[in-house]
Amino acid sequence: MQLALFLIFGVLAVLAGLNLLAQRHPINSALSLIVVMLSLAVLYWSLGAEFLAAAQVIVYSGAIMVLFLFVIMLLNAGEEVRSKGSKVASLIGFPGAAAIFCVLSFAFLSERDKLGMTTLGGDLTGATSNITEISHVLFTSLLLPFEVTSILILVAILGAVVLARKEL
Amino acid sequence: MPHLSQFQTFLLLTIVKVVVVFVITLTAVAYTVLLERKFLGRMQNRWGPSRVGPFGLLQPLADGIKLFLKEDMMPLAVERPLFILAPVIALSCALISISVVPFGQQHLIGQTGVDAFQVANLNIGLLVILGITSVGVYGITLSGWSANNKYTLFGSLRSTAQMISYELALGLSLVGVVMRAGSLSLRDIVNSQSHYGMLSWNIFGGLQVVGFFVYMIAAYAETNRAPFDLAEAESEIIGYHVEYSSMKFAMFFMAEYANMITVSCVATLLFFGGAGSPFGHLFDHVFATGIISMILPVLWFVAKVFGFLLLYIWVRATLPRFRYDQLMGFGWKFLMPVAILNILATALWLAYRG
Numbered sequence: 001m002q003l004a005l006f007l008i009f010g011v012l013a014v015l016a017g018l019n020l021l022a023q024r025h026p027i028n029s030a031l032s033l034i035v036v037m038l039s040l041a042v043l044y045w046s047l048g049a050e051f052l053a054a055a056q057v058i059v060y061s062g063a064i065m066v067l068f069l070f071v072i073m074l075l076n077a078g079e080e081v082r083s084k085g086s087k088v089a090s091l092i093g094f095p096g097a098a099a100i101f102c103v104l105s106f107a108f109l110s111e112r113d114k115l116g117m118t119t120l121g122g123d124l125t126g127a128t129s130n131i132t133e134i135s136h137v138l139f140t141s142l143l144l145p146f147e148v149t150s151i152l153i154l155v156a157i158l159g160a161v162v163l164a165r166k167e168l
Numbered sequence: 169m170p171h172l173s174q175f176q177t178f179l180l181l182t183i184v185k186v187v188v189v190f191v192i193t194l195t196a197v198a199y200t201v202l203l204e205r206k207f208l209g210r211m212q213n214r215w216g217p218s219r220v221g222p223f224g225l226l227q228p229l230a231d232g233i234k235l236f237l238k239e240d241m242m243p244l245a246v247e248r249p250l251f252i253l254a255p256v257i258a259l260s261c262a263l264i265s266i267s268v269v270p271f272g273q274q275h276l277i278g279q280t281g282v283d284a285f286q287v288a289n290l291n292i293g294l295l296v297i298l299g300i301t302s303v304g305v306y307g308i309t310l311s312g313w314s315a316n317n318k319y320t321l322f323g324s325l326r327s328t329a330q331m332i333s334y335e336l337a338l339g340l341s342l343v344g345v346v347m348r349a350g351s352l353s354l355r356d357i358v359n360s361q362s363h364y365g366m367l368s369w370n371i372f373g374g375l376q377v378v379g380f381f382v383y384m385i386a387a388y389a390e391t392n393r394a395p396f397d398l399a400e401a402e403s404e405i406i407g408y409h410v411e412y413s414s415m416k417f418a419m420f421f422m423a424e425y426a427n428m429i430t431v432s433c434v435a436t437l438l439f440f441g442g443a444g445s446p447f448g449h450l451f452d453h454v455f456a457t458g459i460i461s462m463i464l465p466v467l468w469f470v471a472k473v474f475g476f477l478l479l480y481i482w483v484r485a486t487l488p489r490f491r492y493d494q495l496m497g498f499g500w501k502f503l504m505p506v507a508i509l510n511i512l513a514t515a516l517w518l519a520y521r522g
Contacts, residue, residue, distance in 0.1 A: 001175070027250070027313065034306070054295035062302025066309065066332060073313050073321065129291060131352060 005046045013039035026077045030068050037061040051130040174280070181282045186267070189287055193266050197425045198228035204481050211485040232418075240414040243315065250314035255412065255419035258307025262426035265300040268293040269433045270355050272443045272466040285443075285466065286355065293354040294346065297434060298339055301390065305331050307423065308399070308408050315411035324408035326492065327392060327399040333499045334389040334396075340507035341382035344514035345370050345438045358442030365448025369441040375517070378510045380439045382503055384479075387431040389499065391424060394484035396495055404489075432476035436469060443469040 016035035023029045037060045045053035108115065138146050172180070202217065202224065209216025217224035242251065272285035283289055290296055305328055312324020346352060348370065349360040361369050370376040389396040400407040409420045436442060443465035445451070455464055490498065 027247075031250075031310075038303075050290070050292050051295070054292050054299050057299035058295065058302050062299060062305070062335075063332065066302075066305055066328065069306075069309055069313075070325065070328070073309075073325070129351075131292070 009039040247314040254311035258423040261304030262423040312408035337503035338386035366446040395487040
């Protein structure tokens with residue numbers, strides 16, 4: 001069951017990612033990105049990280065991508081013109097991508113013992129609640145980084161307000 | 169069922185439950201429309217629909233047939249795939265979120281471990297509802313943009329901005345309840361209010377009155393209903409679904425009413441004890457036997473949801489519409505701070521008590 005979910009939504013995520021690159025209209029690309037994020041959420045859930053899945057849907061596909069869509073709609077971005085592409089890019093791009101893929105998979109496979117493994121859906125039946133664990137860690141050992149991050153985000157919001165203020 | 173594996177029985181029972189809940193929800197949607205027209209009519213001193221069937225009871229059927237048989241107009245310059253996809257997103261998101269709602273007390277069917285009165289008991293049920301609501305925003309955004317009409321684009325931007333803004337207050341108003349229950353599972357939240365009947369409901373015993381009012385106001389804005397119904401303010405401005413006709417329009421219409429029902433269900437579950445009786449366990453010795461003990465909680469649940477639907481209609485008949493800047497100011501400058509203060513107060517109270 002979990003394997004079926006993984007296959008379906010893994011393939012869906014990859015296909016939507018390719019579609020993101022292939023589409024010429026920015027709105028269609030943004031919608032493909034939403035599909036990628038939703039399938040990632042399903043993958044997180046099938047790995048037993050249900051809180052992460054919900055946060056992924058609410059924050060990324062629910063809030064951030066809506067802002068993306070807003071910007072694209074308001075800028076009235078039209079379809080892109082398809083060019084033939086540069087030869088250098090295709091000459092270096094494909095081998096480069098293949099090389100990065102190989103290096104990454106080599107690194108993950110060789111360091112597998114140190115990274116730790118998880119079985120698909122192993123925690124789905126488990127009694128441990130994600131949220132309890134995450135909140136416990138966030139409010140004990142990771143309290144300082146957590147608060148510093150929230151101050152960082154606050155600074156970003158204030159910066160946006162200051163920048164927008166000049167225009168008013 | 170010895171010749172079926174556990175997974176197969178689970179799958180079959182779940183499909184049956186999904187079909188039953190789906191049919192009941194759609195019927196409820198149709199009759200909520202009738203209820204609204206009837207009540208609105210009586211509040212405005214007229215009859216409302218009364219011609220089709222006894223007391224106008226077959227009116228939803230007639231409306232459905234009319235919408236099905238209408239010509240499905242589609243303007244030539246629309247983005248076709250997105251134009252068709254938008255109402256589908258809106259309706260399916262509205263219908264999916266009902267799946268985590270527990271309609272009655274937990275009742276396992278036989279040895280299978282499948283709950284009869286809830287499609288899926290998730291430990292993040294509340295977050296699932298919030299997530300699906302936030303995905304449902306895309307139906308509105310895309311419908312306005314893909315119609316290739318600047319008025320629908322503005323209408324959809326207005327509605328989307330409204331929904332995103334009020335989603336914050338909506339989410340924050342629920343935190344107090346979640347803190348009291350210590351869980352995001354809707355079943356656990358209901359169970360945490362079941363000890364002393366009405367006295368332990370979150371709105372009375374749980375002191376979540378402020379949270380409840382913030383939730384109700386935010387939910388009215390979230391479902392684009394009066395007094396926040398700028399999305400379809402018929403007499404004044406043009407909404408996002410102007411270019412839609414026939415079934416596609418009906419899907420937006422049904423999505424709005426399905427969202428109303430979901431919101432009423434969530435309000436019942438979180439603040440009014442879900443399927444619990446207001447008398448707690450006082451009359452358990454009379455009703456705790458056999459099938460009555462199964463049916464009675466469902467009846468309580470339906471009665472509470474019905475009450476919230478009537479409240480929706482009452483508010484629509486009574487309150488005038490907000491202006492757009494008032495609406496945004498109200499959401500950001502009043503509701504959100506109040507919701508945050510509610511969280512603080514609840515947290516301090518819980519820390520003091522426990």
